[in-house]
Amino acid sequence: MMERWLLITRIALRNLRRQLRRSSLTASAMVLGIGFLMFIRALEGGAHLMYVETATRMGTGHIAMEHPDYMGSQDLMDRIAASDLKRAHQAVEETARPEELVAAFPQVNVGGLAQSASSSIPVRISGVDPELEGDVSFFADKMVEGRYLEPGDRLEAIVGVAVAERLRLELGSRLVLMAAGAGGELESQLVLVTGLFRTGVPEVDRGVVQLPITTAREWLELEDDATSMSVILASDERTGQIAAAVRDRLEESGVGTDRIAVRPWWEAMPDLYAGLRADAVQTYVMLVILLGIVALAVVNSILMAVLNRTREFGVMRALGLNRLSVGAMVMVEGVILTLASGLAGMLLGLAVSLGLFRDGVDISWLFGGDLAFAGAIVEPVISPAILTVDVVAILSIVMAIGILATLYPAWHATRIEPAEAMKTDE
């Protein structure tokens, strides 16, 4: 059996070499196609990493912990008690390795009204801890006027540029925030504008106000409770694992999923995740279509090779090679051709992505003005990122296409009748 496969592979390889010109024409089409798509996917992957990075740093974190009902109700009733908050923090510290954990911080998020001397608008109010969050907050990087919150701030608040515009606010302006407190009564809080931010996400710039969490807790009568606990990780690789481990650890310490829901960012921000998915699916559809076209070249190339060798197949059959082995020989030929060019294409894609464009690609021309994607930010320069899933997926697609494209020529080869084949002079 071994010897038979050795023979089949040897003949397949030699035949590929014999038709080097035609093989390499087909191969180079594949190499370029796959290389190009690999690069596109790497750019997309890089952009996605960036979206995730910014989205998580806008407060959600890689892992978001909330009362299970809060996502739907947005009601302060559905909050995390101070004692549970402490356990959650402990669970995170016990689960993530120190080098993996960048920050873990509570937030108080509530919908309310912002009222200035001139008018009022609905806003999302976040009580944040400047000490814990200051170094990682996306907002801290996006201040266009004034400053971000600092430890020790009391009545200071930062607002989006569009909020400021609509309420005619300037640095130092007074602003009254109104929201339902823990007791269910409408409570108001006076704050002073100390900074304006522009994130590039329209909904955020025209609808977010941040103030110190201590002030928010007092105002809303929350004591040491919070609506959420966010965890920022150094990389997204183990987010799912860590989230699951934190969930288990909390469960062990008596805080069940009825009190705290531990969600990785893709569950906490389903819209962003769906957007990224749709984006990737689109690219893969393109990949399959492009490779489908290349597959036609493979079909053509292998079929021609089979037709040109009709007599040889006849001879081999006469020598005692059965139909199945003849088909296998053609399959091996086609699969080696596609696999080799697939790998070469991926190497090309890697080289272009990580070599040529290592420092990033400026894509601002693609977007015109607005650099937002499903609530996340697009920086104008994207660093390509090659993800393992993509490598595996592309390789599998290449394999599948190689096999599919070779099936017909292989079937054709098995149909060759030795007596007829012997009549041809090819």
Add this chain to the structure above:
Amino acid sequence: MTSKRNEPASSPAVETHELWKTFGEGETAVHAVENVSVTIGSGEFVALCGPSGSGKTTLVNLIGGLTDPTRGQVLVDGRDVGAMSERQRAQLRLDRIGFVFQAYNLLPVLTALENAEFPLMLRGVHRDERREEVSKLFKHIGLGGLEDRRPGTLSGGQQQRVAVARAVLGAPALILADEPTANLDTQASDALLEVMEILNQERGVTFIFCTHDPRVMRRARRIIRLVDGHVERDAEKESGNLPSWVLEPVET
């Protein structure tokens, strides 16, 4: 070198019973082989002759199971070829039958040695054993030193000898050769025939070859003449003689 001839000849090498092969239908039907019943014993050296289009190639292909009969039976070693599956037939060819064709016999991508060892590889014979057998035979039939040459760089006669070596190396009971000398000059033909005769005598291999070539027929010890698909004459003879009927024109 096991001699098949010494085994008890329980069944003949080849038997055909009322064998027909018809191409086409109705008005345009051609009976390429018409009611042929022959028995060829183990170790025979048989020439199939007859005018062009008389059905020689078709008959040989039927015997080798390369094409299916329209009617009738082919037995090789007493086994009914028609009753076999495709896989079994391939195995039968691998184990019992060697083929030599007129030309373009060899696989161009393989060296002479690799071509010759093809059937041995299919049977899973170990590399060292294969190589030893091939080089022994190559020396024996004047191919020594040509092991690593591609067919394209060999002369026609050398190529045909590689093809015969390949047919023989499987230690088959039967070698079917379709005009093996048609593309060869006198000297190369003689060399090839000598090799075939040696293998016939030393190993008891049965040879059936189609030919137009009087030199080939002269060496045969039995000549079967086909005309229009049926057996017109079938006679044993001494090696070296050539009966006059062999080349007679067909009476119309």
